[in-house]
Amino acid sequence: MSDQLRRIVLASRPQGTPSTDNFRLESGPLPRPQDGQFLARVIWLSLDPYMRGRMDDSKSYAKPVAIGDTMEAACVAEVIDSRNGDFARGDIVMGGFGWSSHALSDGTGVRKIDPAIAPISTALGVLGMPGHTAWVGLNDIAQAQSGETIVVSAATGAVGSLVGQLAKQKGMHVIGVAGGAEKCAFAEKDLQYDLCLDHHALDAEALQKAIAEAAPAGVDVYYENVGGKTLEAVIPAMNVGGRIALCGMIAWYSGKGLADAMPLPRVWRTILTQRLRVQGFIIFDHFDRLPAFLQDVGPMVRDGRVTYRESVAEGLDAAPQAFLDLLEGGNFGKQLVRVGDDPAG
Incomplete structure (x- = not known):
């Protein structure tokens, strides 16, 4: 066992693009763990778009990472030393x-896998x-129903692919929007989308026309x-009584494209005239739904009804660049960092 702890901290706050x-x-x-504690070695580290917001010192749903503090992330780890009766050496x-x-x-906040x-x-x-x-947004927030038409942005990402x-x-x-022909082919062939549109190949006007044609x-x-x-x-394609589940806005996280964005009055007018329901949601508010989600989706993953894809960066040192690439759409599926050996293979 290594006798060194390595960590990546926030050294400075980005001005625009990090x-x-x-x-x-x-x-x-x-x-070394004290009474009631355990020490774990990290195996898998999750990289997610929300981390960009934590780098800024601005009001949000969670506190920003302080300068000099370890960047926040969910991880899968192995307990290697324990003085906590609920967790034993070898637990994942x-x-x-x-x-x-x-x-x-x-x-606190830890669950066994x-x-x-x-x-x-x-x-x-x-x-x-x-x-x-994905599950909460589709079912609880959007209240999606059979026979309806849905558009999923970031269609092959960690969230969108399951949606x-x-x-x-x-x-x-199901109509997806993703970046690149390879991702769109994966969406249609492997994820069973009816159609996936490549936003890299279409400007805003052409994309609007393509969505209108795909959803007459x-x-x-x-x-x-x-x-x-x-x-x-x-x-412009939203029906009367349509619902928008607002999960993220990665295109604007670093301030890009704000000057070219659709004017708010036009968006606001459409919400009014089409009687749209737009609801932002943060999954931390819906932990009570985790057991139902796992009960529903777990069997689908096990028997292959749900497929998934992972992008893996190797080693903790690779995390910063992999995160920056994620913000630019460089990942294909869920972005992970393999920090240590996986005992399960």
């Missing part, structure tokens, strides 16, 4: 251990926060992950 200079790798002695756990090689915990159910990395993706977000599959299983007409009867549900020109293209 860079690797905003992060710093630090190392120090490996901590999921918790908010951060961009780090090891972490101490008293067990059963490697027999699915690969343990899925606890950060299709059976983790992104999957939970599309669950929507198709509901009997919906209009769009009932829009699952919003990105903002930007995809939102601009979907808004």
